[in-house]
Every structure is written in structure tokens, then in C-alpha cells.
Amino acid sequence: MAQVAAVADIHFGTDSAGSLRPHLETLPERADLFLLGGDLTRHGDPAEAAVLAEELKDVDMPIAAVLGNHDYHMDREVEIRRMLEDVGVSVLEGESVCFSVHGQELGVAGIKGFGGGFAGACGSDFGEPEMKAYYRHTERLAQQFDEVMQGLRCDIRIALLHYSPIKETLLGERPEIYPWLGSYLFAEAIDRTGADLVLHGHAHGGTEKGVTPGGIPVRNVAQPVIRRPYNVFAIER
């Protein structure tokens, strides 16, 4: 059995030193892996990422992460990614990583994701160049994620996103903004390839639990939703 801890939307600022590390000191006793679902910084400032990197440095467990929209705000997401990788965090953007856990291979496929909306009420590749560009972006990312999931050959498979792949874990957010909170295309990719758990953030006003249309458990681990430093999931296969 693998125990996976996860949280998203921690929004670290330069004032956040000491806010996470105390919770991580004992986490290796409770979980085999720590996943971060994006919006790791307040506004994508490498100075904020530096504070987070210091909190994550030398934690005695593997850590994987995706970035979120806030982490892109200052157009310095490449620096943020490198700073986290420098302290051993696997940052995934349309990529996967596998960990050996208690004799099993646990794989994480990660991507930030994007908006676009959900089946029956979503955008399309039509209209102005800006609208087509918006929707083609999420289509391209979903295709990339499909390929990553197809290639993930592990006993336990986890999909990690920032944006939500389903609308059920958005319940509580205003429906008018659902198209900015995620896209069904990512759920479709996950259902096509299979997973044991899907984790996302982004929707601070959403709901914790849902399933994909194919029946895969989805958990919104945005910190304002779970109101904890992390949640822990026990996966037995």
C-alpha cells in the first residue's frame, strides 16, 4: 500500500517562511510521497519560490509538483521550476516520474492544465484568433497529457494537475467561472488511459471529492478546500 500526501494552492510569499516546514518534519512517517498541485507562490516571484524551496529542502521523502497559474504570473516560471528542482522536487509539466514504494512502482503524471470548460458547456476551436488560441492551448495540453499517461507504466498511477478535470469538485464556485477552472479534456485523457487517483487544485471555493465520468477518484486538494497542510491518501493495488 502506498500513502500519498498532497496539497495545492499554498500560495507562498516572502512572508511564508516557517509555515509549511513544521508540518513536513513528521510527514515521512505518514506518507511515502508528497505532491504539490500548483499555485505554489503568490504571484510567480522567484523570491517566493526561494522561500518555498528552503522549506522543502532535505525533507526525507520524494516530492513532485506541478505549477499553477499564479506561478506563471511574472513570466518567470522557468526560474521557479529550476529553484524547486535544485532542492530535489520533480516538477512536471506534461511529464511523469516513477518512485519505488514498498516493492511497487508509483507513477505520477503531472501537468498544470488550463481552462476551457466541461462537456456541454465549454469553448471550442472557433471564432476570433484569441478564442481559438485559448481553446487550442487546452487541446494541445490535453493531448500531451494523454501521451504522458499512455506512457506511464507503473503499478499505481496518479494524475496531478492544477486545473480541474471535472466540474463536480468545483461545486461551490460560481458556475459562470467554471470554464476558467478546468477542462473536461483532461478527464477524458485520464479515463482513456486509467489512473488510481486524480489530484488538482485551483478552485478555492470548490468541493473536495468527485469522480471522473469513468469512475476514477478525483480530489480537490486546494488548501482553502481541505483546510489542512495536506491530505493523505492510502492506495492499495
Place this chain on the structure above:
Amino acid sequence: MSQGPAAEPKQYVVAHIRERLARDDRVNDLNIHVQVVGETVFLTGEVETAARRDAVAEVVRELLPDYEVRNQVGVRHLHPPEEAEAL
């Protein structure tokens, strides 16, 4: 903002406040709930620290000096889960 409290439709005031809270680097928060009643702005929701809570009100007061600002934003306190969820 070009219009005083009595003139501007409240929906636009709310929208302008939310936009400013998203863009101002002291806040950068898209999830503060804003309600305008008469000439009073009510701010609710939660943020990570007391300093961020205070910054929310500071930004709104700068934007709308003619309004009263009631900052009811809370600070989130976190406790680890007692057990893992079995999937």
C-alpha cells in the same frame, strides 16, 4: 474611479475591487468575496496570514477612499489530518 459612492452601480464597484485585489501585488487574490451595501464594502473569505488580511483592506481603502471598508477576512489555521483516506 470617476463616480462617487451614490452614482456607480454596485456591480461595477464589486468588479473593480475584485480586479484590483487580483492585480495588486500586495494581495494577488482572486478569491476574496466582496459585497457592497450602500457606501460600505464588506470583505470576507480567508487568507494565509494576518498581514495578508490587512493588505486586503489597505488595497480597497486606497481604491475607494469614500467608502467604509469592513474587513471580515479571516486567517486560515491548519491542522494535519488524523487519518489517511483509503481509496
